[in-house]
Amino acid sequence: MYTWSFAPIIQASDLFLWGAWITVVYTAGSIAIGLVLGLAVCFARLSGIGPLNWFAQGFQELFRCTPLLVQLLWIYYALPLLLGFDMPNWAAALLTLSLYAAAFYAEVFRGGIVSIDKGQFEAGAAIGMSGWQVMRRIILPQAIRRMMPAFINQSVTQFKNTSLVSVISVADLTYMASIVNGQTYRPLESYTVVAVLYFVILFPMMKFADYIEHRMRRGN
């Protein structure tokens, strides 16, 4: 019978906390950058300018149809060979996560915008609004509401995906679990604690997404 012992783990709690903090930082950072990039990609796709649209679409397919782990390894180990200079692991991690997020967010945004009735664009135009005014005043406020559940879901996924950066030795929560395991020889406790920590952070986010979605369903 296995005897659980959390004492060594609790001694290493500052490592876990630091790891959790790093995970939050990479998630927040890549969400922030991914949001801005994703908006740009989304508008490129809706621009009606052929080359811009194709380029944006190509970018999206590239990042949506390859595994994040492969992207991470490629950008960290392969891309520097093309560029001719090394990239620190934190930069490779943040870059990959951001591009990955941008590709998916762009699709979430685009879906939200194209779901708005054509009559809304026309009603805005008919009172003399410019394309940008219609977008900002009429379309986006409605589209953002509609895309919120998908956006939160994608962000939850992003949080989980951040665990992959541990393979290029970024000291996130998952990486810390292996460090603590190495120090304490207690894999069961180490990895259980890490799983529980992820759950404790993500469960409320997931519930929040469900709540928003439920509220919107009723609203419509």
Place this chain on the structure above:
Amino acid sequence: MTSASSAPASSSSVSSPAASDIVLEARGITKCFGALTVLHGIDLALKAGEVVSIIGPSGSGKSTFIRCMNMLEKPDAGEILFRNRRVGEKHRGSGDLLGQGELRRHVGMVFQHFNLFPHMSVLENVIEGPVIVQRKSRAEAVEIAMDYIAKVGLAEKRDARPDQLSGGQKQRVAIARALAMQPDALLLDEVTSALDPELVGEVLGVVRDLANQGMTMVIVTHEISFAADVSDRVVFMENGRIVAQGLPETILRRPDNERLKAFLARFHG
């Protein structure tokens, strides 16, 4: 509204003296959707204070044409003139060309399906144009908006959301929204077609009041007796062409065109 028509020196398109009181004009409007030509060179000039009704069978191009008049649909050939100024492709005008944004500031449109902004209250829907497009102060916009909201009989609904209104109320808000821009002309595309029969009257009442107050309008409608009542001129369209036009009593009571007769026969049963 300042009149843009009094600049003959700079304009090459002023032709006849009577042209000066023409607010909106379509010249040779042709429109294709892919291989299908929906409009075949339509001409229509709208004088200040004139009410023109467009009737015709489904698919004859009435909506496409009225949408060309404020450039929501881009004609493949022909031109739209607002107070003798040609309207260009861009939102803003340049040189001789009037911008589409400027055109739409002066020519309002009301749609069959209302297209109210669902995330805004009635009042916010109506002040949106004056505040965002005309850059009026909120206070001034509210004053103007409340005037029109009261005119369409919805003063007590100012804070309601569109989804709390009946179809007829929604359409009256949409009319107030167009009027709040204080346009020189109004385009109405089957504004009662999406309404339950018992709600048609309240909307037609508002349009009738506008006609009586001298609003310049193009009305696409299937309400033949209403068209007979309010119009100065009735235009009959078929297959993308104007087949007949004239005074309502001539067109609707003593038609001399076979196809027009066939069309009207359907309404008289």
